[in-house]
Amino acid sequence: MDQASAPAIVVDKLSKRFGDFAALDDVSFNVGRGEIMGFLGPNGAGKSTLIRVLCGLLRPSSGRAVVAGIDITDDPEAVRRRIGYMSQKFSLYSDLSVVENLRFFGGIYGVSPQTIAERVAFAVEMAGLRGRETALVSELAGGWKQRLALGCAILHQPAVLFLDEPTSGVDPSSRRRFWNLIHDLSADGVSVLVSTHYMDEAEYCMRIAMIAAGRLIALGTPHDLKRQSIGGELVELECDNVGAAIDLVAQMPAVRDVAVFGNSLHLLVDEADSIAPEVCARLAGHGLTGARARRIAPSMEDMFVHLVRSAKSQREEATR
Amino acid sequence: MDDAADSAVEVHGVAKRFGATVAVDALSFSVARGEIFGLVGPDGAGKTTAMRMLASVMTPDAGSIRIDGVDVVKDPAQAKLHVSYMPQRFGLYEDLTVDENIRFYADLFEIPAKEWHERAQRLLAASGMTPFGSRRAGLLSGGMKQKLGLTCALVHAPRVLLLDEPTTGVDPVSRREFWQILYSLRAQGVAMVISTAYLDEAERCDRLALLHQGRIRYCDTPKRLKAGMPGAIIRITAGNPRRLLDVVRTLEGVSGVLLVGDGLHIHVDDAARRLPALLHAMAPAGVQAGDIQRVEPTIEDLFVGLLEDEPQAA
Numbered sequence: 001m002d003q004a005s006a007p008a009i010v011v012d013k014l015s016k017r018f019g020d021f022a023a024l025d026d027v028s029f030n031v032g033r034g035e036i037m038g039f040l041g042p043n044g045a046g047k048s049t050l051i052r053v054l055c056g057l058l059r060p061s062s063g064r065a066v067v068a069g070i071d072i073t074d075d076p077e078a079v080r081r082r083i084g085y086m087s088q089k090f091s092l093y094s095d096l097s098v099v100e101n102l103r104f105f106g107g108i109y110g111v112s113p114q115t116i117a118e119r120v121a122f123a124v125e126m127a128g129l130r131g132r133e134t135a136l137v138s139e140l141a142g143g144w145k146q147r148l149a150l151g152c153a154i155l156h157q158p159a160v161l162f163l164d165e166p167t168s169g170v171d172p173s174s175r176r177r178f179w180n181l182i183h184d185l186s187a188d189g190v191s192v193l194v195s196t197h198y199m200d201e202a203e204y205c206m207r208i209a210m211i212a213a214g215r216l217i218a219l220g221t222p223h224d225l226k227r228q229s230i231g232g233e234l235v236e237l238e239c240d241n242v243g244a245a246i247d248l249v250a251q252m253p254a255v256r257d258v259a260v261f262g263n264s265l266h267l268l269v270d271e272a273d274s275i276a277p278e279v280c281a282r283l284a285g286h287g288l289t290g291a292r293a294r295r296i297a298p299s300m301e302d303m304f305v306h307l308v309r310s311a312k313s314q315r316e317e318a319t320r
Numbered sequence: 321m322d323d324a325a326d327s328a329v330e331v332h333g334v335a336k337r338f339g340a341t342v343a344v345d346a347l348s349f350s351v352a353r354g355e356i357f358g359l360v361g362p363d364g365a366g367k368t369t370a371m372r373m374l375a376s377v378m379t380p381d382a383g384s385i386r387i388d389g390v391d392v393v394k395d396p397a398q399a400k401l402h403v404s405y406m407p408q409r410f411g412l413y414e415d416l417t418v419d420e421n422i423r424f425y426a427d428l429f430e431i432p433a434k435e436w437h438e439r440a441q442r443l444l445a446a447s448g449m450t451p452f453g454s455r456r457a458g459l460l461s462g463g464m465k466q467k468l469g470l471t472c473a474l475v476h477a478p479r480v481l482l483l484d485e486p487t488t489g490v491d492p493v494s495r496r497e498f499w500q501i502l503y504s505l506r507a508q509g510v511a512m513v514i515s516t517a518y519l520d521e522a523e524r525c526d527r528l529a530l531l532h533q534g535r536i537r538y539c540d541t542p543k544r545l546k547a548g549m550p551g552a553i554i555r556i557t558a559g560n561p562r563r564l565l566d567v568v569r570t571l572e573g574v575s576g577v578l579l580v581g582d583g584l585h586i587h588v589d590d591a592a593r594r595l596p597a598l599l600h601a602m603a604p605a606g607v608q609a610g611d612i613q614r615v616e617p618t619i620e621d622l623f624v625g626l627l628e629d630e631p632q633a634a
Contacts, residue, residue, distance in 0.1 A: 036581060042491040043461040088489070141363040165489065171362035171517045172620050173627050176578065183579050187562055197491050200520045200620060205581040221582040223557050243507045259496070260503040262524045262542060301492050301520070308493050 006069065008033050008160050008191035009054065014063035016049055016214075023049040025214040026063070031160075031193060034186045038205030038222075039195040042308055046214040047195045051162050054193070056080050068159040081110065084153035088165035090145050094138040098129055098148055101137060102155065109156035116155075123151030126181060143174025150181060154190070161185065163194040167201060179204045199300040210304060212311045222300060230298045230306040232256060233272035237265040237279060239291035248286055249279055266296075327386075328353045328480050328511030329374065334383030336369055343369040345534040347383065351511045353479070356502060358525030359515040360619070362627065366534040367515040371484050374513060375405035388479050401429075404478035408485045410469030414458030418449065418468055421457050422475055429476035436475050443471040446501055463494025470501065481505065483514045487521065499524055519620035530623055537626060542619055549622045551575065552591035554598065555615045557583040558607055567601050576625065585615070587625065 009031035016024040024046045031037045041047045052058040054067055056076025065072045068082040092101050102120045111119055124130055127147035137145060146166065153161060163182075167175045182192055182204070194205065202208055203222050210218040210225075218225055239245050242265060249267060250258050254275050257268035269275045272295035283291045298306075329351035336344040344366040351357040359367045372378040374385060376396040385392045392399040412421055419440075426436035444450045447467040452460065457468060466486060473481065487495045502512060506526075516522055522542065529539040538545055558564060561584045568577050568586055573594045576587035588594040591614050599609060 038581070040492075042493050043463055143363060171365075172519055173362055173624055176624060180579065183562065197489065197495070198518055198520065199492065200518070200618065203580045207581070222580070223582050260500065263526055301496075304492050305496060 006033070007031060007066075008035070008068060009037075009193065010064070010066040011050070011054070012064040012066075014050070014053065014065055015061050016046075016053060016058065017061045022214050024053070024060070027211065027214070027216050028063075029209050029216060029219055031191050033191055034189045036182060036186050036192045036194065036204070036206045038202045038208040039193055039211075040197075040202055040208060040304060041195075041211040045211045047211065048164065049214075050211075051085075051164060051193070051195065054079075055083060055085060055162060081156070082159050084109075084156070084158035084161045086149050086153040086161070086163050086166055090149040092137045092145060092149055092152070095136060097134050097136055098124070098140075099133045101148060102152060105152035106155045111156050119155045119157075123155055126154075126184070127151040128177070141174075142170045143177065146170050146174065146178055147181065150178070154185065159190065161190055161192045163192060165195055165197065167196070167198070175201070199304065202300055210307060212308045213315060215311065217307045217311045218303075225303055226298065226300055228303060230268070230302050231310070232268045232270055234296050234298050234302065235267040235269055235272045235276050235279065235293050236261075236296045237267060237291060237293045238263065239265075239283060239288055241288055244286075245283055245288055245291065248282060248288070252279070252282065254278070266302075267293075326352055328355075328388055329357070329513060330384075330386040331370075331374070332384045334370075334373060334380045334385060336366075336373060336378070336380050342534050344373070344380075347534075347536065349529055349536065349539060351480075351513060353511050354506050354509045356506055356512045356514060356524070356526045358522045358528040359513060359531055360517070360519060360522045360528060360623065361531030363517075365531040367531055368484060369534075370531070371405070371407075371482055371513070371515055374480075375403060375482050376400060377405070401476070402478055403480040403482065404473040404476065405482045406469055406473045406484065406486060408488060410465070410472070412457045412465060412469060412472070415456060417454050417456055418444075418460070419453045421468060422472055425472040426475045431476055439477065440471060440475060443474055443501075446504065447471070447497060461494075463490045463498070466490050466494070466498060467501070470498070474505070479510060481510055481512045483512060485515055485517060488517075495521070519618060519623060522619050528619070530626065532627065538622075545619060545622055546617050549617050549625065551587055551589045553615050553617045553621055554586045554588055554591055554595070555583055555613055556586065556598075556602065556607060557611045557613075558605075564602065564605055564607070567605070568598070571597055571601060573597075583611075585621070587621065 007030035011027055011029050014024055014027045039047055053060050054065055056072045056079040059073060067079050070078050072079050099120060102123050103116065106116045106119060124133060127150060129148060167178060186192060196202055207221055208225055209216060242260060246258055246265060249255050254269055255267050259266045276293035279293045280291045327350040332348050334344060334347040347370060359370060361367050373380050376392040376399050379393060387399045388402040390399040422440045449464060449467055460468060487498055514525060522528055527541055528545060529536045561579060564584060565577060568574060568584060573589045574586055578585040599612060
């Protein structure tokens with residue numbers, strides 16, 4: 001096998017059932033070497049189940065998965081030696097110091113006594129923890145803990161890294177710093193599968209896989225996904241009295257959906273450019289002057305919510 | 321907005337120290353009825369401390385806080401009748417059902433059964449939770465727990481609602497539903513103060529205060545904050561964008577570069593002036609004019625820029 005070009009993760013028609021419940025249903029995608037794949041889905045969509053299957057902790061009901069060149073059902077132990085895993089809770093020992101945590105996790109991951117000092121030094125450097133080696137974890141702010149948890153997960157030089165909502169509750173500057181580290185690891189050839197609920201974070205990924213109710217509903221680069229249809233065009237409407245405007249525009253047949261967003265309304269319509277002036281005219285006719293309407297590009301979140309909802313209505317259609 | 325009678329929340333010159341650490345300093349802002357006010361800032365900026373003082377579970381060292389006209393320091397018991405505080409982990413009883421949790425909070429506030437029952441039904445219906453009344457709270461998903469927490473926090477019809485990072489760990493679909501509930505509360509005149517670390521969420525607030533080292537650095541609507549950001553953001557869409565980093569960093573007028581999954585976000589002083597040079601420098605790497613576009617800055621761009629310009633505390 002050509003190691004350089006083989007995908008780091010192969011997911012091939014993977015299904016996992018718990019009794020009658022299909023947690024994963026015929027999911028297929030690959031993650032390339034050094035690729036950062038974002039993994040998005042509502043709570044209960046099957047994200048954690050898939051990560052557990054890929055870590056060799058759960059056996060699939062059918063289908064196949066290969067991680068770092070190893071079929072997960074053949075040798076789950078060997079898979080676990082080649083992967084790193086970081087959960088949203090960070091799982092650090094708060095009454096141990098930074099270096100003590102690193103040594104502890106190095107031991108668990110089977111890093112040899114000959115290399116542990118060098119790997120701990122690397123992790124401290126990479127995570128920007130120099131000067132804080134003897135600090136207790138309980139004294140560290142969220143962003144520091146997060147980088148330490150990442151350092152712990154890469155001590156054994158894994159080929160594949162799984163990150164489960166790694167930046168929950170971490171502030172924006174720390175988050176940017178964390179993503180720079182992920183991109184550094186990726187440049188060194190580490191493949192990363194990262195689950196997140198935040199769309200601004202999904203933008204850091206090279207490609208995104210979206211799942212809902214156990215099925216893959218979209219796969220592509222952030223740029224490509226945002227250019228997909230959301231079933232219409234979006235108009236942003238700004239006006240003084242949002243509460244009064246919402247009823248007036250909701251009655252317009254051309255307006256398929258209205259959602260409040262901050263001080264403005266987002267309208268889902270077929271053709272934004274022709275409807276925007278009609279909306280303003282209707283509001284002016286009811287005494288709401290000075291309204292501004294313009295076409296806006298859908299956000300990744302608009303895209304995501306649209307896909308999840310249409311997948312849901314398709315399922316309901318199918319079971320009717 | 322200066323008219324105190326119109327303000328649901330009035331914070332004036334509030335300070336709080338923990339030993340030598342100044343957690344909050346010279347904090348002043350007001351929130352009108354029917355306004356959603358966001359507090360954003362890095363870890364340790366003072367967000368949670370500010371929230372706790374507003375909720376009158378912590379006393380300020382200096383300054384005054386009035387909630388619905390009531391001084392929370394002098395009369396916390398009276399202030400608590402009008403305010404509701406939803407901390408990051410709302411205290412739900414996991415072995416009680418959804419209905420029992422709501423009832424517990426209603427009893428706590430001594431709300432007559434007829435009153436809270438009708439209100440709870442309405443709130444549960446608005447969040448799609450009606451079918452789950454007899455489910456144990458411990459068995460709810462994260463998003464549903466948040467919605468139940470909100471329902472419990474609203475059962476005594478507060479005029480001011482304080483939410484500390486309310487949607488951490490909640491998926492986008494549930495988050496949207498959660499915000500639609502907040503907007504309907506806003507339409508009823510409820511004032512809200514929300515702290516968040518996620519700036520795509522901050523953009524949903526009416527006004528924002530950017531908090532750093534205990535002080536407010538900027539306070540305005542999201543739109544005006546973004547419009548006031550110096551310079552512009554240019555996006556280059558490219559496969560393997562890392563290879564472009566070194567070149568971009570050397571260009572004149574570039575003050576920051578952010579590596580995203582399928583491109584770069586470049587902060588420049590003047591988009592029109594810098595675009596030609598950027599295009600020229602990128603051409604050898606195969607980047608074409610269509611791959612380069614000006615994009616709107618986000619609140620996060622503004623925020624990170626602000627923090628980078630200042631000396632960092634240890």
